[in-house]
Amino acid sequence: MTSAHMRDRIASRVLNHARTISERLLPGHLLFGPTTIVLGVNNFCNLRCVMCDVGTGNGETNFGGNLTGAKTRSMSIELFKRIADEVAATWPSVELGFAFTEPLAWPPLTDALAYARDRGLRNSVTTNGLLLPRCAEAFVASGCRVLQVSLDGPEAIHDRIRRRTGSYARAVAGIEAVSAASKDVSISVYCTITEWNAGSLRQFLRDMGRLPLKRVGLIHNNFITASQAQSHNLIYGGALPVTSSNVFETDPTKIDLDELSAELTEITQSVYPFPVTIQPNITELDELITYYRRPEVFVGRRCNDVYRMFMIDSDGEVIPVHGRCFRFPVANIRDASLKQIWHHQKLSELRRTLKRSGGLLPACSRCCSGFGHGKFPASQSARASN
Numbered sequence: 001m002t003s004a005h006m007r008d009r010i011a012s013r014v015l016n017h018a019r020t021i022s023e024r025l026l027p028g029h030l031l032f033g034p035t036t037i038v039l040g041v042n043n044f045c046n047l048r049c050v051m052c053d054v055g056t057g058n059g060e061t062n063f064g065g066n067l068t069g070a071k072t073r074s075m076s077i078e079l080f081k082r083i084a085d086e087v088a089a090t091w092p093s094v095e096l097g098f099a100f101t102e103p104l105a106w107p108p109l110t111d112a113l114a115y116a117r118d119r120g121l122r123n124s125v126t127t128n129g130l131l132l133p134r135c136a137e138a139f140v141a142s143g144c145r146v147l148q149v150s151l152d153g154p155e156a157i158h159d160r161i162r163r164r165t166g167s168y169a170r171a172v173a174g175i176e177a178v179s180a181a182s183k184d185v186s187i188s189v190y191c192t193i194t195e196w197n198a199g200s201l202r203q204f205l206r207d208m209g210r211l212p213l214k215r216v217g218l219i220h221n222n223f224i225t226a227s228q229a230q231s232h233n234l235i236y237g238g239a240l241p242v243t244s245s246n247v248f249e250t251d252p253t254k255i256d257l258d259e260l261s262a263e264l265t266e267i268t269q270s271v272y273p274f275p276v277t278i279q280p281n282i283t284e285l286d287e288l289i290t291y292y293r294r295p296e297v298f299v300g301r302r303c304n305d306v307y308r309m310f311m312i313d314s315d316g317e318v319i320p321v322h323g324r325c326f327r328f329p330v331a332n333i334r335d336a337s338l339k340q341i342w343h344h345q346k347l348s349e350l351r352r353t354l355k356r357s358g359g360l361l362p363a364c365s366r367c368c369s370g371f372g373h374g375k376f377p378a379s380q381s382a383r384a385s386n
Contacts, residue, residue, distance in 0.1 A: 023307040027351035030307060033091040033342060038311040038322045040100035041080070041109070043070040047102075047128050048163045049152070051194050051221060051250040054101060055163070061243040062224075066311070066323040067101045075314040077108040079333075081115055083312060086338050088119040095122040100311070100323050104131040110142040117143030124148060130167050132174020140181040147187045149175060153197030153204045161196050172211065179212040190217040195254040201263050202270075209273050217277045218264070220291055222324055223247050223366050228295050232362035240326045240353070242363040252292045261285040280371035291366070300370025302359025306351055310342070320350055324367050 022031040045067075049055035053064035087094050096116055103109055104127045116123045124146035125139070132139070132149070139147075149171055152161040158168040178185055189208055191197065197204065201218060208216050224232075224245040232242050264283040267276060280299055282291060290297050303321070310330075311319040318330040318341050331341050341347070354361065360370050 019307070023351075024355075027307070027355045028348040029343060030351075033339070034094055034309050036095045036097050036309040037083070037087060037338075038097045038099050038309055039075070039080075039083070039103075040067065040070065040311055040313040040319070040323070041075045041098060041103050041106040041112075042101055043068045043073055043314055044105070045102045045128070046105050046130055047167060049128075050161055050163065050196075051192060051246055053245055053248065056248045058245075058248050061245045062327045063245045063324055065327045066313070066319050066325070069327070070313040070315040070317065072314045074106055074108075075316075077111060079316055080108065080112045083333060083338075084112075084116050084119050084121060086333075088121055090337075090339055092120060093122075095124060097124050097126065097309075099126040100313075102130075103127055104129075104135060110135065110138045113139070113142035113144045122146075126150070128162070128167070129171025129174050130164070131170075133170055133177055136174055136177035137181050140178060140185060145185055147175075147178060147185055149187065149189050151189050151191055151204075151208075152194070153191060153200050154207055157197050157200055157204075161194065175211055175213075183212075186214045187212060188215045188217065189213055190219055192219050192221050193255070193260070194221055194250050195252075195256075196250075198255045198260045199263060202267060205267065205270075205272055205276065213274045215275045215277060216272070217279060218267075219279045219368070220282070221246065221250070221252060221366075222368050223250075223252055223295070224363055225252075225295055228363060228365065231296060236353070236361055236363075240328070240350070240361065240363075242326065245324075252295075255292055257285060257288045257292060261288055279368060295366050296362070298360055298365050298370070300360060300364075300367075303354050303364055303367070303369045305369035306347075306354060310347070318344075320347060321369060324369070326350070326363075 019032050045054050047055065053061045054067050058064045059068045087096065098109065103125055113123055123144055125144055126148040129149045151168065151171055152158040155168040159165050175187055178187060191204060205216060224242060225247055226244045229242050229244050261283060264278060268283060282288060291299055305321045309321060311322045312333060313319060316333045318333065320326055320330065328346065330344055330346050333341065364370050
């Protein structure tokens with residue numbers, strides 16, 4: 001490691017430490033800006049995943065509403081440029097995350113990526129990969145260097161979960177096309193654990209071994225049960241109401257936890273051509289029983305993302321944190337600056353409420369924002385330094 005790299009790492013650690021102190025002592029008025037702005041560039045998806053409120057047609061839930069509740073079907077390129085210009089002027093180190101609802105179905109995507117690149121902004125794209133083969137070359141040419149593709153297991157299982165035959169093959173073909181067009185794009189794959197793919201995760205990782213991936217993440221499903229929502233709403237339902245989420249055509253209690261524990265343990269002891277992460281990093285049977293059978297028990301300690309990001313939907317409305325968060329109006333970027341929104345009274349009060357509660361609210365107990373990013377020791381990876 002060069003001395004310049006060492007200085008950068010030290011500076012990054014110091015900055016992160018200062019951020020953490022600010023978050024804990026001044027949750028109502030942060031001294032730092034966000035690190036990420038999530039963009040909901042459209043309000044529709046081209047797949048019908050069985051573990052997702054959008055895929056099951058439950059648009060009235062917090063999650064479904066945050067993703068599909070915008071009145072505008074697609075964000076205009078003019079609105080995007082306004083966002084990018086303001087980000088470049090205010091927080092030039094912020095990453096623009098094109099994540100919802102399916103960014104590859106947004107016609108101006110490559111123009112927007114190129115515009116962000118020309119403004120010196122970092123960006124990433126999270127996609128189901130269905131449209132990736134046809135736009136791979138344009139995607140690479142637009143300057144995006146971080147691609148995250150969600151896959152749900154081996155081919156037959158993935159296609160069943162996505163309810164679209166051929167969706168796995170198209171996503172894989174798209175990954176291969178992007179890699180062929182440029183070796184500079186960091187490509188990762190993420191898989192949500194459900195009752196349909198538990199037991200097939202080892203095979204999934206073996207299948208992924210032939211792809212040029214930066215990492216593969218296995219994610220314990222995020223959900224809110226009816227009992228969680230009821231407990232939460234008894235206390236916070238006035239200002240921060242929630243609904244059940246991601247439990248309509250999937251049932252976390254149906255996962256064979258003995259099998260899942262054995263499988264995840266074996267995975268942690270195996271070597272793959274990429275780092276493998278589990279989020280949250282739990283593999284033991286008793287931990288899995290708590291996670292999937294006792295959702296009222298907090299697994300994480302505090303929401304980290306409320307201090308680091310917010311989301312903008314295709315109407316220009318700001319959503320707290322990202323699509324899994326509470327659904328309440330904050331402000332529209334046409335009516336307030338991004339900096340004003342970041343310090344908006346409603347967001348500040350949400351941060352204060354979380355701090356007063358100890359870091360998480362009842363509805364947050366199975367949200368990814370409260371989890372650490374679990375990773376196996378580098379020695380377990382054949383190419384962990386990639």
